[in-house]
Amino acid sequence: MHNGTLATHQRYTNHSDVPMPFSVGFHPYFQVTDKTQLEFDIPASSFQDQRTKTVHPFTNSFDFGQDEIDVAFIGVTSQFATVLDKSQSLRLTLNYSNSFGTLVFWTVKGKDFYCLEPWTAPRNALNTGDRLLYLDPGASLETVFNLTVDFL
Structure with missing residues (x-):
């Protein structure tokens, strides 16, 4: 952790032939503490509800009256997303390598957390083949995922 940023670097190497x-x-x-005080800047115009598989336009807010919110933003248009938490006077910024093309938002009613998750492919991709990454034999891929917290 440095200056409010947690940096995560990964290297994936294919050791097979x-x-x-x-x-x-x-x-x-x-x-x-109060999900209704969250403001989102997510680089996508729509999301897929993971439970119903329906696609909906994203208007930078969620209906937190639902029992569970589990949505995927597929095909994000930039490598930054932010969440402003007005109740705690902080801004969370995620920045990530361009290999991460999906962001998942998940929370449960009555729980004091939310998740904003960078993924390289949608759920079940190993079975569907949708947006999988491929490494040739002997090749490596490095990715970065950073979380920054700014107190306002």
Whole structure:
């Protein structure tokens, strides 16, 4: 951790003699006292509800009256996302390598957390093949995922 930023660097190497399909996802949890005080800047115009598989436009807010929110923003348009928590006077910024093309938002009603998760592919990608990463034999890929907290 340096200056309010947790930097996560990863290196994936294919040690086999055949191409390696894979995907990566991180699942950080963030403490929140009042979810209705969250403001989002997520680089996507729509999301897919993971429970119903329906796609909805994203208007930078969620209905926190639901029992669970589990949505995926697929095909994000930049490598930054922010959440402003007005009740705690802080801003969380995620920045990530361009290999991370999906952001997942998850929370449960009555719980004091939310998750904003960078993934390289949508859920179940190893079975569907959707947006998998591939490494040739002997090749490596390095990725970065950073979390920065600014107190306002």
